[in-house]
Amino acid sequence: MAEELRHAYSPQFIDTLSQLVTKELPSFDLPSFRSSVFQNDWEHLTLKERMRRVTTSLYATLPTEYEKALSILYKVAPKVSKGLPGLVFPDFVQVYGLAHWEKSMQALAFFTKLSSAEFAVRPFLLEDNERMMKQMIEWSKSDNEHVRRLASEGSRPRLPWGLTVPSLKSNPRQTFAILNQLKQDESLYVRKSVANHLNDVSYLDADFVLDIAYDWYGNHSETNWIVKHACRSLLKKGNERALTLFGYGDPTGITIDHVSLDKSELAIGDDLLVSFTVHSSHHQPVRIEYVIDFLKATGSRSAKSFILKQFEMKENETREFQKRHSFKDLTTRKHYEGLHTLSLKVNGVTISSHNFFLT
Numbered sequence: 001m002a003e004e005l006r007h008a009y010s011p012q013f014i015d016t017l018s019q020l021v022t023k024e025l026p027s028f029d030l031p032s033f034r035s036s037v038f039q040n041d042w043e044h045l046t047l048k049e050r051m052r053r054v055t056t057s058l059y060a061t062l063p064t065e066y067e068k069a070l071s072i073l074y075k076v077a078p079k080v081s082k083g084l085p086g087l088v089f090p091d092f093v094q095v096y097g098l099a100h101w102e103k104s105m106q107a108l109a110f111f112t113k114l115s116s117a118e119f120a121v122r123p124f125l126l127e128d129n130e131r132m133m134k135q136m137i138e139w140s141k142s143d144n145e146h147v148r149r150l151a152s153e154g155s156r157p158r159l160p161w162g163l164t165v166p167s168l169k170s171n172p173r174q175t176f177a178i179l180n181q182l183k184q185d186e187s188l189y190v191r192k193s194v195a196n197h198l199n200d201v202s203y204l205d206a207d208f209v210l211d212i213a214y215d216w217y218g219n220h221s222e223t224n225w226i227v228k229h230a231c232r233s234l235l236k237k238g239n240e241r242a243l244t245l246f247g248y249g250d251p252t253g254i255t256i257d258h259v260s261l262d263k264s265e266l267a268i269g270d271d272l273l274v275s276f277t278v279h280s281s282h283h284q285p286v287r288i289e290y291v292i293d294f295l296k297a298t299g300s301r302s303a304k305s306f307i308l309k310q311f312e313m314k315e316n317e318t319r320e321f322q323k324r325h326s327f328k329d330l331t332t333r334k335h336y337e338g339l340h341t342l343s344l345k346v347n348g349v350t351i352s353s354h355n356f357f358l359t
Helices: 002-008 011-024 030-037 047-061 066-079 084-096 101-111 122-127 129-139 145-153 166-170 172-181 188-202 206-216 221-230 232-236 240-245
Strands: 254-261 271-280 284-295 301-313 317-326 338-346 349-358
Touching: 002 047, 002 084, 011 030, 011 047, 011 066, 030 047, 047 066, 047 084, 066 084, 066 101, 084 101, 084 122, 101 129, 101 145, 122 129, 129 145, 129 172, 145 172, 145 188, 166 172, 172 188, 172 206, 188 206, 188 221, 188 232, 206 221, 206 232, 206 240, 221 232, 232 240, 232 301, 254 338, 254 349, 271 284, 271 338, 271 349, 284 317, 301 317, 301 338
Parallel strands: none
Antiparallel strands: 254 271, 271 317, 284 301, 284 338, 338 349
């Protein structure tokens, strides 16, 4: 996956970018730009390294005055394909715009509409956290969904791929004004960010997130969606307050029977099929998960929870379930030979556990 992503900065993209810049700046030194980008190590660079190479190469060949360089990028950016390639424009602001605060804020709000400036705001938070938080509160009131999302996404305490901002981790409550402003946002794009932001905070201050969840839940359908998604990690951890909020109480009267693993021993790369039945003696909300204790390289084990289904069970109802899980190696998980355990949980409580060997 990472190998594929880095090819967003392809020779074709560099050619297109070069041509667009040349149209806006006839004196643009295209040969110097290309030679700066395509140094001997280009094929070995990661996605972010390629992006930064393009950024620094642009800086070396655009006008040295920051505002003049931005004026060219403003005209070029809308003509470049959106998504990953477009990240180079906010990256230019991130690297060279800290000394030009107001111009950089305008640029970030502009470029985020074309790609995303969530990574580019992080150095500004490190430079002046208080000033940047005020800016993000203003962005949260924008008419544009991309700008509103930037306020939430850019200030996430655990933003994937983003620079760590210690103040956001030590005081995650400071972003509440942003999240509160967006709690009923009409855009799913924005609501997903708010939910992910709160999920980040749940690792740092679970009680704060739960207090918000109890205050928000039940007041608005869009907010309800945010709360449910925001509490996903707390639910996986079996947090009692989170389970209670959504009605997942003590699973008394629920039984899991006829559990079957189609293999007791399987090779790395194989699939494992688990089958079982669930019976409830009375009507109640039910959340079913399966948890796998993965063996690590150190010999210790790490549990990973996977949600299977959330639904209402009727009195004396029985349901059958099957789930196939792949043990192929991923960029995010490498498998190791040895004893593993698959457990079935209902409403946060482990009901059944079964061992199998990975070879």
